[in-house]
Amino acid sequence: MPHKRAKRSVRENERKKRGEDLAPMKNSLSNExxxxxxxxxxxxxxxxxxxxxxxxxxxxxxxxxxxxxxxxxxxxxxxxxxxxxxxxxxSIKPGExxxxxxxxxxxxxxxxxxxxxxxxxxxxxxxxxxxxxxxxxxxxxxxxxxxDESEEAKTTRIQPPAPAVAADKHAGKAKEFQKTSSSAPRRLNDVAQAPPEFKRLPRGAVSAASDGFGSGKRDGVLSMAQRQMMEKERENAITRYREMKARQRKSGEKSDERDRDGADDD
Structure with a gap:
């Protein structure tokens, strides 16, 4: 194929046939x-x-x-x-x-x-x-x-009559807040001597039940079995707390006796 390069042996044979130290060809740089x-x-x-x-x-x-x-x-x-x-x-100079x-x-x-x-x-x-x-x-x-147009309009325009002064609606009313005359005014950091007393219950409130568990909505939430379980757990917690306090008291008494014995030995 023409675009393929020939073998090295073929190229060397062609070079030998051409010889060496030949004259420059037409495509040389000097003839460009x-x-x-x-x-x-x-x-x-x-x-x-x-x-x-x-x-x-x-x-x-x-x-x-x-x-x-x-x-x-x-x-x-x-x-x-x-x-x-x-x-x-x-123009380009020779050698430039x-x-x-x-x-x-x-x-x-x-x-x-x-x-x-x-x-x-x-x-x-x-x-x-x-x-x-x-x-x-x-x-x-x-x-x-x-x-020019505005000046002409001003000259031709008829001036309307002045409107009557409107009566003031708030002429008879007070314009400042009224002051209260009290011997003991309320202050910012006053201390309450007792909680407030409510003589009447708020709107929609129900009076408290006498058994201590409340009434109304709470009775519908807790059943009798749940209330018994809560009472039992409450009693257990109280007994455990009393036993813990008794143990702490006994351990304190023992430590005091040891301290006394050590002081007597000395």
Whole structure:
């Protein structure tokens, strides 16, 4: 297959047949033409000039009455001719690298680019300024028209009669809180001598039962068996508590006797 590499033996035989120290071929570096990137840079001015010439012709054919535009185009064409004349002289020197050539081209084109940028900025500033002035003039016109209309309306408008003063509804009522006269006023940190006494039960409350377990809702919750279990547990807890106290008392008495015996021995 053509894209496959030949064997090493075949390549060595072909090399022996060709021989050594041969003359350079047509595709050598010495016979190579100008690189494509440099050719594009050199031909860029020519292409740009042709495009601008076409654009200028179309504008001239479309509108012959705009003399200012023609002058601007002519001035631009003259400036472009100067640019092309200046750039046409730029060419790569023998033995010069592409990097040095690009730097030299940039240095030559830098003032032209700066001038173009400044001119475009000036045009943009002028356009913005003109827009602002036009908006301000429109606002002033609108304000003047509104003031004229308001003055005419004031002159033609009939003044209505002044309304009668409404009577004050709260004229006879007191405007301040009344003060209480009491010999012992209530204070923030007063101490109660006894709990409050309720002579009547609150709304919806039921009187307490005499058996000590309450009445009403509690009777419906606890059954008789549960109440007996609770009583039994209560008795057991009381007996355990009494036994624990008795043991603590006995252990305290024993420790006191030991202390006394030790003191007698001494």
């Amino acid at each position: 033409p100008i690189p494509k990137a440099i050719a594009r840079v050199l031909n860029a001015t020519k292409i740009r000039e042709e495009w601008h010439n076409k654009k200028r012709k179309l504008q001239e054919d479309g509108d012959h009455k705009q003399g200012d535009k023609r002058r601007k185009l002519e001035d631009g064409a003259k400036g472009k001719r100067r640019e092309t004349q200046a750039t046409a002289k730029i 690298s592409i990097q040095h050539f690009n730097r030299r081209v940039e240095d030559d084109m830098r003032p032209l680019v700066k001038a173009a940028v400044h001119s475009s900025n000036a045009v943009a500033r002028n356009a913005v300024k003109a827009d602002k002035e036009a908006k301000a003039a429109k606002k002033l016109k609108g304000k003047s028209n509104k003031t």
